[in-house]
Each structure stands twice: as structure tokens, then as C-alpha cells.
Amino acid sequence: MEYIVEMLHITKDFPGIRANDDITVQLRKGEIHALLGENGAGKSTLMSILFGLYRPDAGVIKVRGNEVAIHNPNVANALGIGMVHQHFKLVHNFTVTENIILGMEPTVGPMLQTRDAAKRIKALSEQYGLNVDPDAKIEDISVGMQQRVEIIKMLYRNAEVLIFDEPTAVLTPQEITDLMQIIRNLIKEGKSILLITHKLKEIKAIADRCTVIRRGKVVDTVDVADVAESRMAEMMVGRTVNFTVDKRDQERGEAVLSIRNLNVLSSRKTQALKNFSLDVHRGEILGLAGVDGNGQTELVEALTGLRKVESGSILFKGRDITHDDIHSRVMAGMAHIPEDRQKRGLVLDYTMEDNFILEIYGREPYSHKGFLNRKAIRDHAEKLIRDFDVRSGQGALSMGRTLSGGNQQKAIVGREIDHDPELLLAVQPTRGLDVGSIEYIHKRLVEQRNNGKAVLLVSLELDEIMDLSDRIAVISHGELTGVKLPKETNESEIGLMMAGIAGAGGTE
Amino acid sequence: MSRFKNLFTALAAVVLGLLAGAVFMALSGSNPLAGFYYLFRGGLMNMERIGNTLASATTLVFTGLAVAFSFKTGLFNIGASGQMLMGGLTATAIGLSVQMPRMILLPLIVLAAAAAGALWAAIPGFLKAKFNVHEVVATIMMNWIAYWTVYYTIPAYFKGTFLETESRRIPALASFRVEWLTNIFRGSYINMGVFLALTAVIVIAIILEKTTLGFELKAVGFNRYAAEYAGIHVPKNIVLSMSISGILAGLAGATYYLGYAVNMQIGVVPSAGIDGIAVALLGANSPWGVLASSLFFGILHSGKGFMNAMTKVPPEIGDTIIAIIIYFAATGVLFTRLWERITRKWNKEA
Ligand SMILES: Nc1ncnc2c1ncn2[C@@H]1O[C@H](COP(=O)(O)OP(=O)(O)OP(=O)(O)O)[C@@H](O)[C@H]1O
Numbered sequence: 001m002e003y004i005v006e007m008l009h010i011t012k013d014f015p016g017i018r019a020n021d022d023i024t025v026q027l028r029k030g031e032i033h034a035l036l037g038e039n040g041a042g043k044s045t046l047m048s049i050l051f052g053l054y055r056p057d058a059g060v061i062k063v064r065g066n067e068v069a070i071h072n073p074n075v076a077n078a079l080g081i082g083m084v085h086q087h088f089k090l091v092h093n094f095t096v097t098e099n100i101i102l103g104m105e106p107t108v109g110p111m112l113q114t115r116d117a118a119k120r121i122k123a124l125s126e127q128y129g130l131n132v133d134p135d136a137k138i139e140d141i142s143v144g145m146q147q148r149v150e151i152i153k154m155l156y157r158n159a160e161v162l163i164f165d166e167p168t169a170v171l172t173p174q175e176i177t178d179l180m181q182i183i184r185n186l187i188k189e190g191k192s193i194l195l196i197t198h199k200l201k202e203i204k205a206i207a208d209r210c211t212v213i214r215r216g217k218v219v220d221t222v223d224v225a226d227v228a229e230s231r232m233a234e235m236m237v238g239r240t241v242n243f244t245v246d247k248r249d250q251e252r253g254e255a256v257l258s259i260r261n262l263n264v265l266s267s268r269k270t271q272a273l274k275n276f277s278l279d280v281h282r283g284e285i286l287g288l289a290g291v292d293g294n295g296q297t298e299l300v301e302a303l304t305g306l307r308k309v310e311s312g313s314i315l316f317k318g319r320d321i322t323h324d325d326i327h328s329r330v331m332a333g334m335a336h337i338p339e340d341r342q343k344r345g346l347v348l349d350y351t352m353e354d355n356f357i358l359e360i361y362g363r364e365p366y367s368h369k370g371f372l373n374r375k376a377i378r379d380h381a382e383k384l385i386r387d388f389d390v391r392s393g394q395g396a397l398s399m400g401r402t403l404s405g406g407n408q409q410k411a412i413v414g415r416e417i418d419h420d421p422e423l424l425l426a427v428q429p430t431r432g433l434d435v436g437s438i439e440y441i442h443k444r445l446v447e448q449r450n451n452g453k454a455v456l457l458v459s460l461e462l463d464e465i466m467d468l469s470d471r472i473a474v475i476s477h478g479e480l481t482g483v484k485l486p487k488e489t490n491e492s493e494i495g496l497m498m499a500g501i502a503g504a505g506g507t508e
Numbered sequence: 509m510s511r512f513k514n515l516f517t518a519l520a521a522v523v524l525g526l527l528a529g530a531v532f533m534a535l536s537g538s539n540p541l542a543g544f545y546y547l548f549r550g551g552l553m554n555m556e557r558i559g560n561t562l563a564s565a566t567t568l569v570f571t572g573l574a575v576a577f578s579f580k581t582g583l584f585n586i587g588a589s590g591q592m593l594m595g596g597l598t599a600t601a602i603g604l605s606v607q608m609p610r611m612i613l614l615p616l617i618v619l620a621a622a623a624a625g626a627l628w629a630a631i632p633g634f635l636k637a638k639f640n641v642h643e644v645v646a647t648i649m650m651n652w653i654a655y656w657t658v659y660y661t662i663p664a665y666f667k668g669t670f671l672e673t674e675s676r677r678i679p680a681l682a683s684f685r686v687e688w689l690t691n692i693f694r695g696s697y698i699n700m701g702v703f704l705a706l707t708a709v710i711v712i713a714i715i716l717e718k719t720t721l722g723f724e725l726k727a728v729g730f731n732r733y734a735a736e737y738a739g740i741h742v743p744k745n746i747v748l749s750m751s752i753s754g755i756l757a758g759l760a761g762a763t764y765y766l767g768y769a770v771n772m773q774i775g776v777v778p779s780a781g782i783d784g785i786a787v788a789l790l791g792a793n794s795p796w797g798v799l800a801s802s803l804f805f806g807i808l809h810s811g812k813g814f815m816n817a818m819t820k821v822p823p824e825i826g827d828t829i830i831a832i833i834i835y836f837a838a839t840g841v842l843f844t845r846l847w848e849r850i851t852r853k854w855n856k857e858a
């Protein structure tokens with residue numbers, strides 16, 4: 001068998017943790033090779049080593065049979081290795097073309113020459129069905145298209161080996177389908193692919209082989225066709241995983257949140273929410289389903305106070321909070337798991353213990369008369385780290401930046417649930433989490449509801465909405481298309497409603 | 509860990525700066541060893557020289573802290589010069605026109621100068637918070653407004669007896685110099701500002717590390733979106749951070765013009781405002797680092813004249829060394845890499 005890339009006995013240490021421990025992964029030419037492992041297992045680290053972002057402490061990398069030393073990403077590029085990172089690395093006020101040529105700008109004399117580059121980008125886009133506009137600005141295009149820009153960036157540099165680090169975590173279901181097709185096209189054109197994902201379905205659907213990693217060590221490499229999803233999950237977490245959510249029936253209580261005729265503008269000053277009204281009750285999980293970009297973001301931002309309301313009102317616990325500031329809403333018992341964990345959710349240059357008190361540093365016992373109480377802060381962090389299994393090298397003192405993507409997410413979810421809020425606004429709470437962690441977070445969300453608290457769950461994943469919700473509200477083009485009970489509806493009806501076609505009868 | 513890294517970076521920058529200085533001395537035909545001998549001797553050889561070194565360092569501590577504090581909170585206050593001028597002008601004005609017991613007068617001067625510096629920095633802070641005007645642009649403009657304000661105010665109201673271009677001499681009553689200190693240090697420029705500077709280092713260190721105020725300010729500095737999300741009022745914190753930075757620069761003005769100097773001259777932008785950037789950089793924006801690097805720069809400042817007198821080395825070499833150190837401190841990533849490589853090797857062997 002011909003291997004295009006071999007990573008042999010790779011070991012990598014970070015302060016306090018061995019992220020990769022004698023890992024061997026071999027990529028065959030023309031295959032899709034999946035990497036599966038719990039949050040913090042060391043997948044991104046391993047791929048960063050292959051891409052030249054980290055140097056391994058031990059081990060050998062061979063490309064096309066030759067031993068290589070990948071000192072930096074330029075070497076990786078020269079070897080034909082490209083990577084789409086878990087968190088994209090694009091310059092937001094640059095155009096697509098400018099981003100792609102960044103670092104290898106074609107020039108005529110001292111002048112930048114982008115015309116040919118734009119032409120080539122267009123050609124690549126057509127060849128692989130990427131549908132990217134070379135002249136669009138990054139800040140104006142969807143996350144899915146940003147990702148396709150990253151893909152073109154690799155192709156533009158003639159990459160043969162493409163690394164995808166959790167490409168689907170940020171995509172809508174439709175975009176995921178498109179990406180799967182793109183990946184198949186890439187294979188057809190002779191590329192080889194390393195794919196990190198937590199979604200077993202995706203591995204089943206497109207990967208040829210899968211290497212399972214647990215706590216920095218390889219468990220096994222298997223042919224995907226021979227292994228059931230549940231078995232893969234088990235190999236990964238070391239126990240059986242329960243994919244269904246246990247939820248007892250329960251009467252919902254009074255409305256804790258009442259949204260009345262809300263009108264909100266988007267950042268581009270278009271009408272994002274139109275006369276939107278909805279109640280969320282104590283003791284229920286209300287799932288908000290919708291295609292990405294139909295006003296969910298603006299709704300949540302209006303509820304938390306991050307975005308100005310044009311008209312309409314928000315009642316929280318019977319009080320009008322439409323114009324209250326963010327702080328007083330937090331104090332009144334509202335918590336928010338944000339959509340973008342690195343932008344809003346964490347101060348990456350703060351330690352985890354400081355991140356855990358981001359909203360509550362002013363409360364006893366974390367501070368007293370303006371002075372921080374380090375001991376209380378530490379204890380609080382250690383409790384959250386234990387309860388939510390947040391893994392990192394240096395525990396409470398780890399910098400936010402050094403945590404794996406999934407562990408960052410777990411930390412935020414843990415922090416917000418720990419506030420024991422009257423209303424939890426959970427936006428994509430399980431984005432980027434491994435199946436074991438998803439199971440746990442789902443359990444905790446249900447627990448909130450069982451304790452008579454309200455949860456507004458915003459998710460692009462219909463499965464998650466169907467499994468967890470007591471009621472499902474559907475939003476389309478900033479308007480409420482209807483509210484359904486999960487047992488009286490099905491995915492296809494919700495799908496139609498997401499497209500703006502109001503559900504027939506039975507509306508709550 | 510990162511503390512060692514910063515210390516290593518700073519020391520490496522200093523050593524490389526001194527080495528480069530040695531090369532220049534050799535090129536100018538002097539013996540570098542003699543050059544350095546007289547440079548450090550000039551800064552430290554007797555009580556008077558030490559006093560002058562401390563007096564130079566005093567001003568740098570304040571401006572260095574001003575820059576470092578703004579950096580830590582995500583802002584770049586390069587208007588320390590202007591804030592220092594306004595602090596100095598306010599202090600001079602009070603010193604020359606108010607008669608009061610010293611016990612009341614000096615604290616009053618300190619408070620007024622702090623307020624003037626705070627106001628001068630709060631304006632760019634407000635422009636940033638409200639209209640997103642970049643603070644670098646705004647603080648530079650404020651520097652020139654301060655410059656011209658001093659230029660017209662001093663001759664108009666506080667003109668010296670002989671010269672149009674400087675104020676009257678500060679009376680002993682309002683001066684920061686005190687007899688016992690001047691006596692210990694044999695008539696040097698050292699003054700009460702040195703204690704004020706030490707206090708400022710401690711207070712700023714406490715604010716940044718131990719208080720909720722520092723927690724908020726740094727959060728805004730590192731990630732204003734996350735701070736906003738957490739309910740921290742971002743615009744308020746920007747203005748606050750600039751104001752505190754301005755207080756420090758204002759105090760630099762008071763202690764410089766009423767302590768180090770004996771009057772206020774017009775037509776001069778105090779270089780300490782810009783040197784503060786270097787001090788902050790070399791001190792890795794930590795208050796204690798600022799203290800250490802101020803002392804180092806203080807030695808260079810007060811030693812370079814002596815070096816020039818005793819050898820053929822031009823005094824500009826002192827400034828060259830400073831410039832090179834700044835350069836290396838700014839490119840500190842290189843040293844950080846080196847440090848990581850060293851520790852990695854060391855760990856492997858251990
Ligand atoms: N730069 C770093 N400094 C210190 N520790 C790090 C650094 N990068 C990663 N780690 C640690 O190494 C471990 C592996 O992280 P990695 O990002 O590779 O995990 P992952 O398998 O990609 O997880 P996820 O599924 O959550 O993305 C984690 O415990 C993480 O805290």
C-alpha cells in the first residue's frame with residue numbers, strides 16, 4: 001500500500017499534559033482518513049504538527065516515503081499539505097482573492113497583480129463546485145463560504161493532502177451536505193484527506209478508514225465499513241454511549257420570558273426580526289429551529305442586551321427589560337451560551353479560573369469590596385472543571401487559548417449552567433463536543449428544565465431540537481412560522497416550516 | 509513560567525543593546541570597556557549621581573506606568589507627553605500663584621496635576637469609546653494642543669524675570685525637593701517624587717492583579733466582545749483606563765517640573781513621554797518591570813554625560829544603546845522562541 005503521509009510514533013508535550021503519545025497515523029493516497037477522539041484527545045495538535053505549527057518532541061514524519069522536517073507552514077505548503085483550521089484564519093476586511101494570495105502575492109514590479117489570481121480562483125471554484133465569488137469581502141459572506149475560501153486557499157497552493165479540522169461544526173445541515181460533495185470531488189481529483197469530526201454519521205458516510213485516539217494515544221485504526229457507529233463511540237470514550245435523551249413528562253409552569261412584537265435590525269441594517277412574539281415557560285426546553293441567518297442570532301442578542309431593539313418589548317419574570325443593560329439581565333437570572341465561543345465566550349488570554357468568573361467577579365465570595373478573592377475563584381474553577389470534565393494541561397491556571405476547542409465549549413456551557421439561571425439561552429450548546437460530552441450536556445439541560453427553569457435552545461441540528469425540546473418554535477426570515485409539539489410533528493414538517501411554509505393545524 | 513520568559517527577553521534585549529553599543533564605541537575609536545565603565549560610573553559613582561539617576565527614573569516610572577497600564581487594557585496611550593505637560597502646567601500654575609502651608613499645598617498640587625493629566629487622556633478615551641476614533645491619533649493631537657497651550661500660557665501669565673521662554677522659578681514652598689533628601693544625595697535633583705513613584709508602582713500592581721477594576725479593564729483590553737457579553741460596560745472602561753493612564757502621566761509632569769527641574773520651559777515636548785513607551789516595552793508592561801527598566805534607563809540617562817566627558821565616546825551612543833534595546837525588546841518574540849528552545853532542551857535532558 002502506498003502512503004502519501006505517515007506520522008510515526010509522534011509525541012508532543014505541553015505544560016502539564018502529553019497531548020500526543022506515540023501516535024502513528026498513515027494516510028493512503030486517495031483516501032479519506034478520519035480522526036476520532038474525545039475533546040482534548042490531541043487531534044488538532046497532531047494535525048498542527050503535520051502542518052508545521054508545532055514541532056513534535058519525538059517521532060518521524062514521512063511524505064511520499066521521504067522523511068521530512070516540517071518547521072513551519074511554508075514547508076508544509078511546499079510539500080503539498082494544506083489545512084482548514086477549527087477556527088478560520090481569514091482577514092475580515094479583505095476580499096476573497098486577497099485572503100487567498102496572502103503571503104504569496106503575485107506582483108508586477110512593485111505592484112500587486114490580482115487579476116490573474118482572481119481568474120485562477122474562479123477556475124478552481126468551478127472545477128470543484130465551490131461557488132465562491134473572488135471579489136466578495138470576507139465579512140459579508142457566510143461561514144460556509146468562508147470555509148470554501150479556506151479550501152480554495154489550499155488548492156491555490158497546489159495542496160495534495162488536505163487536512164480538515166472539524167469542518168462541519170460550524171455549518172448548517174445544507175452546507176454539510178454540500179461539503180460532503182466537495183470532499184468527494186476532491187478525492188475524485190486525486191487528493192487525499194485527513195478529516196477530524198465528532199459526527200459519527202459523517203465518518204460513516206464518507207471516510208474510508210478511521211483512527212481512534214483517546215487521551216493522546218491511538219486506540220486503533222479501523223476500516224469504517226466494518227465498524228458500527230456505536231462501536232466507534234465506545235472505542236473513543238471507553239464506555240457505551242447513550243444516544244437518546246431521558247426526559248420525564250412534566251407540566252410546564254408560567255411564562256418566564258415573553259417576547260412581544262419584537263423588531264430588530266441586523267448589523268447590515270436590514271430587518272432581522274419582524275413582529276416576533278414568543279413565550280418561554282418555566283420547566284420547559286423550547287427549541288428554536290431555523291435555517292442559519294434567519295434572525296436567530298439577532299433574537300438572542302436582543303434578549304441578552306447585546307443588540308438594540310427597534311420596537312416591541314421583552315418581559316422577563318414579568319418585568320419589562322427591553323432597555324435594560326446586559327449586566328442587569330445577567331443579575332436578574334439570564335444566562336447565555338454564545339454562538340461564537342472565541343469571540344464572545346472566552347477571554348483567550350485569561351486563565352480558566354478568570355474565565356469562569358467573567359460575569360460574576362463582582363459577587364461574593366469571588367470579590368469583596370472590590371478586591372478579588374483568589375481562593376474562592378480557584379475553588380469555583382476546580383468545581384466546574386470537575387463537574388464538566390474540562391480537560392487541559394494546567395487546570396484552573398490554563399490559559400483559555402491553550403484549551404482544545406471542545407474543552408473551551410464545555411467550559412462555557414459549564415459556566416453558564418452553573419449560574420443556575422431562570423432562563424438559559426443556549427445557542428448551539430454542543431457545537432464541537434464529542435458524543436460523550438454531548439450526552440452529559442444534554443442531561444444537564446434537561447436537569448435545568450426538571451428543576452423548573454426555562455431553556456431556550458437555538459440549534460441548527462434538527463436532531464438535537466427534536467430530542468430535547470418540549471416545544472419547537474420555527475423561525476423563518478425573522479418571523480415565527482409556528483410552534484409545534486415534538487410528538488405531533490416530524491422532521492419534514494419542521495423542514496417545511498423552516499422554509500417559511502406555515503405548519504398545518506395543531507399549532508400551540 | 510511566563511514571568512521568567514519576560515525577564516529573559518528583557519535581559520537578552522539589554523545585553524544585546526549593550527553589545528551593539530560596544531561595537532559602536534569601538535567603531536568611534538574608543539575602548540568599549542572604558543566607555544561602559546564611565547557610563548555606569550556616571551550613573552552610580554557617588555550619592556549625587558545616584559540621586560540624579562533616581563530622579564531621572566522617577567519621571568520614567570510614571571510615564572512608563574502610564575503606557576504600560578494603557579497597553580494592559582488594550583489601549584495605546586502615546587500621549588503621555590501631552591498629559592505630562594498639562595500636569596506640569598497645572599502644577600506650575602498653582603505653585604507660582606498659591607500661598608499655603610506646604611502640608612496642604614503639595615497634596616493639592618499632586619491632585620490638581622493628576623486631574624489635569626486624567627482630563628487630557630480622558631478626552632481621547634471618550635472619542636474612542638463614543639466615536640471609535642483611534643487613540644493613537646487623538647493622543648498625538650492632544651500632545652500638540654498641550655504643547656501650544658504651554659507655549660502661550662507660560663509667557664502670558666508666569667513669565668520669568670529674564671527670559672520669555674520659561675516660567676519663574678518655583679518657590680521652595682511648592683518644590684518637591686526636600687532638604688533632607690537633597691542633603692543625603694549631595695544636592696542632586698532627587699525629590700519627593702521618588703516616593704510617589706514607588707507608591708504608584710504598588711498601587712498600579714494592586715489594581716491590575718488584585719481588584720475587580722483591574723479584572724474588568726484587562727478583560728476589555730484582551731477581548732472587548734467577551735467583556736461586553738459578560739456585562740462589562742466597555743465604553744466606560746475605555747475612558748476609565750485612559751484616565752488612570754493620564755493620572756500617571758500628569759504626576760510625571762508635576763514631579764518633573766516641580767522636582768527635577770526648577771521651572772517650566774516652553775517649546776519642549778518632554779522626551780520622557782516617548783521614553784515611557786520604551787520603558788513599558790522593556791518592562792513587559794508589568795509595574796515591577798517598569799520600575800526595573802526605569803532604573804536602568806535612568807542610569808544610562810545620567811551616565812552618558814560623564815562618559816562623554818571622560819572618553820571620546822559621543823553621548824549619542826547612550827541614546828543608540830537605548831534605541832537598540834527598544835528594538836530588541838519589541839522583537840522579543842525571537843527571544844521567546846529561543847527561551848522555549850532552551851527550556852525544551854533542558855526538559856528533555858532532565
Ligand atoms: N498551545 C497549547 N499549550 C498548552 N496546551 C495545549 C496547547 N494546545 C493544546 N493543548 C492541550 O493539548 C491537549 C490536546 O488538545 P487538542 O486541541 O489537540 O485536542 P482535540 O483532540 O483537537 O480536541 P477537540 O475535539 O476539543 O478540538 C488539550 O488538553 C489541550 O489543552
Ligand SMILES: [Mg+2]
Pocket residue numbers: 043044045086165404405406
Ligand atoms: Mg480540536
